[in-house]
Amino acid sequence: MAAIRVEGLGRAFGDTVAVDEVSFEVGRGELFGLLGPNGAGKSTLVGMCCTLLRPTAGTATVSGHDIRAERAAVRGSIGVVFQETALDEELTGVENLVFHARLYGLSRARRRERVPEVLDLVDLADVADDTVDTYSGGMKRRLEIARGFLHEPAVLFLDEPTLGLDAGTRRDTWEYIRALNDRGVTVVMTTHYMEEADALCDRVAIMDNGAVVALDSPTQLKAGLGGDVVTVETADRVTGLPDRLRGVDWVRGVEVTGGGLGVTVDDGARRVADVVRLADEAGVTVSAVDRRAPSLETVFLDLTGREVRAGGDSGLAEPAAVGGRGDELGAARASGPDGGE
């Protein structure tokens, strides 16, 4: 049985559709990622699965319990770490955990066993009796992760678990999430950090405008792009170069961009020199070359025609996506904010 089965689940706020009837399954023990820009509908989707928001379409089951009909059973079987801190900062770490344990009906004996155990797991045993207002952002996050895991939920939801943390703390937090997942908990996490989804998740659902636009393992998603992208910036017009490249057997695709070319190749590291040589032969002056291995970033770009960060505020990104043809997007966006050209 799947840990989570989402069936046509949707939520509208007035006329705005935040989640547009999505369907997918999350397997037991999986570390599952919901990846997408802010406003893609990830948090709304998680909110519905946690019974904090009521769906306006479809339904979902979590650990076999229907999120509409069996709300209490769903709540009993999940742990949640919210995007914003949800700790009582006037209480100590231990007091926050004990409060949680009581709300979730843990027996006194079980509580005394579990609280030190989870504190140990996130390396907070030393500061367990300090009030939470003395904790750093990373420590608060760890305490929340420990708390979400305290009552041994079947599914743990993490909404942007590393938002606002510095790079080192983020990597540490990944380790704690992995450690929990290794103990058999199904983890569903939202993130808009591509590398986070790539490093952590078994499978990733890419969300955009309330819909799931792709769902696979990071490896498969990247493999779907076909290879590395060599970006060539040219000083002048590219004239015959695209056609010339398309005739070469190791070139998978050529895309003309605002300031040059994007060439998808089999083995980028070795082919950079070849691309430059071909450009030379075609009489095109190359001003810069870059190679990008496929990342979830490029997968997202490929699927939606927008970059995740640029698309962060979908209201701003929308006109560009509608107004420009695919190959002009980069240029259109670059000249947008500062009004150049």
Next chain:
Amino acid sequence: MTVSRLPVDLQGVYALWVRDITRFVRAPSQVVGALLTPLLFLVFLGTGFSGAAIPGIPEGVDYLQYIVPGVVGFTLLFGASFAGLAILADRDVGFLKEILVAPVSRTSIVLGRVAGGSTTALVQSLLILLLSIPLGFRVRRPLLAPLALVVLLLLAVTFVGFGIALASQFRDSQGFGILVQFAILPLFFLSGALYPLDQLPTVVQYLGLLNPLTYGVDALRGVLVGNAAYPLVVDFGALALGAVVMVVVGAALFERVEAG
């Protein structure tokens, strides 16, 4: 792990109560701060008008004796209003989500808040009662005095319930704070705390009769000083009714609160 099917989850209520008590004990400045205003009333009104002949107050009852039950009731009103504020403060800092996503019923959450808020308000009002003794207040009927605890408890439950009902209609603590500040004084003045209600215009007297604090203050006078205006049975009946109604209304309104 069991999920309670009962509407009330006692362990959840207990968790919320412990949390309120822990925070209360840990913030003594707030406790002292909440006692300052009632203390000012006692010192300046109680001792200032002591010995003055106030119309409507029975002869032989000193004004300080008259006013102490009223100020104790005010302290409770003041303390209880913080319970509603606490719910909104929890929303402000995000902690409300942690409570709402837990497998406990909304009724349990309201009862936990009522338990915590009532306890802290009760302690504050008892402190004022104790502080009034060095100022010259005398408990005339020591045998009935323990009943004062029951009165204070019923009053506390009533006003915490009222605070929760009100708070569930607000999304942030600022608007609520302004409204509560605005509401506390009329409730206080219309309760017979400072002077007998029958000195007021008839219409205003009726308003006073709808105010639970009226019966609380009167019952406190009855059990502490011995000059109640209404029979104690009426006072206690009205208080019990008020407490039940306010908790039910609070729970019903809180049921609709969304987490977002």
